[in-house]
Amino acid sequence: MIACGQFYLLLLRQDGTVFALGDNEFGQLTGNSESSYDTVVNTGLNYIKIIACGSWHSLALTNTNQIYSWGYNKYGQLGQGDTNNRINTPSLVSFPDVSINSPIKNIVGGRWHSLFLLEDGLIFWCGYGQGTIDDNNQDVKIPTKLPIENVLSVACYYHLNFSLVMDQSLHYYVWGEVRGETLLSPQKLDDKPKSFAAASAMVAESSITYGITSTIYVYESHNWLSFIGLFDNPDNYDVEFIIGDKRILASKCYLKMSLKYFSRMFSGEWMENTKVFIKDYSYDSYYTYLRMLHTGHIRIKQSNIVELIDLANCYDDERLMKHCRTFIRSNLNEHTLSIYLPLIIKYELNDMHDKLVELTIENILPKTANDLRENKENITQFLVWFSEKKSL
Template identity: 40%
Template structure:
């Protein structure tokens, strides 16, 4: 669908997306969707209905200055979009002027102030700012219906939603895990949610799977069918595993991968999301090792309000990818990067900041960098500061 020649030995560049910051990727049958940091949505497909012409196409009919998006979710054939103002859109099929069927994006009536969307193969859910959950089948044109949990859990917030082939999982903040849809062991359909496990920390499945995975109290649980193995209810696995992917690999010749993200950073005034892996951050950063083993140990959602999204995203990208080029320092963000480097005890980043200041420090920029040099006691700049001062005095004389 991208006109690339098959080569399984290495990743291939998609030059159209150079220098574009991608924050979310999802897919359905025959199409892939990307969400960028500036709220634009791109689609690529070999399906004629999308008409993307073998490349990533910007959805221009909804991507004007007033329609910027913060989340995407894909079903088997349909796409769901959450706009920054809490409005939801979905893809539908229409006819163009030549009576040829094409995909278009339309407003979902009856949904406002939504903060999270999630899609299964044939249904989706939307969670509002007031923690109200609404659901609808992709084939149903009626308005989304309010979905309520048992009265005992009514005051607990939803932590995560995961979709299997014909079922949904809802993990609440109190650790209760609810199931809705076709039972994994028979053909019964649950019209309401059913409590299946307690004290759960994380869940996983895929939209084309007939199994569900859960992590609780340092143990992994599995329910359903993986290859030739069956579990009639959530069953604790006695072996030690490092991830959900390792569990699946144990029971099937065709391993699956999952998003191994277990912490979400909410950054800046606009509360933008960055997903990361605790284990990896702890392995590459002394600061994260200390915080994620202490103050942040039990947290999977961390508020970062001291730094902007771009600065924090660049830093986490550097830690995850080892790419120092992701740190793009300029006169406007040097203060943030220097403060972050000192707070997080990152000597490499401190070195980047010092090199930038050293190369850009002159009589015109001294007012920008002098407060930073003084605050963080960069004494190695004293000689250059004296030289600039002497030259200015000489000029005045």
């Protein structure tokens, strides 16, 4: 994983070690060393699973649910309760009330602010005027909860003073400095953009997306520059995939090389067929899949995961199935359980067992216990059910 800041970057190795490279004016590389543009600097952080950069400040999330911050801190973006820069070593970020009740899902850095998204859909912020305190626009020096819930994903960028989130209904919200105005609380965007890139283009001062996108998983396959010309090219195709009133153009020869399913499809009686009618999948999902076969890139979202995992299963595409598993594991929580549990059961995703156990013990059972304490009728019904199960 690589995170980019202003004139520097962080690099996360697979073993959880964090390295840095570039400008070190504010200690964003850690240590008292000078800027390093040729040799990576070991930050001393280990067991890290997510890294993020603001303009000149750095963030890291450990696999034990702890956040470290270091670098520039003029606006309190490090969440340390003050405005002192941290130039020597990363410092542990403390949340209000000592602890939080949910694992941390993601961390992101804006120009002079930081955002922390929890698995339960709550989101905290600190730094330059990203919200309100006592009805006033203020910088916040410790992580403070934002007035929005059921958040699935969050995005901001080291060069921007606004932030974006997407909730469970796939609605996008923005707050911060937008087109010369300051939005003190999240405002829902109209027209329901399809990605963070589209949302940022709606609110930025120009059409530049600044690299803000939805999560994109990349397959390390072939060189996409060699094959993109074979995809949906009206000057170079020999088969049409017809979906409703739309069509996708492709090369049978290339598809046969890409996947055994297409090799079987375009053989025998189908060898001379030039049109394939697709009835079980939407145009957008099928287009996304075929494009992945040509580019090695795919964008999986909650809105297309059901169709994509079914495609992976029906077409026996192990690469796509592996990626769908990764997406589900990353986004599985008590709020999305109703969406992903049927998929886990249907496609026998047995590697999700540990995640389901963790979710049940840490989130579902405590709430179930509270419900039982508050309602005597519920406890009676539960014990009857338990007794019947035990007697089987």
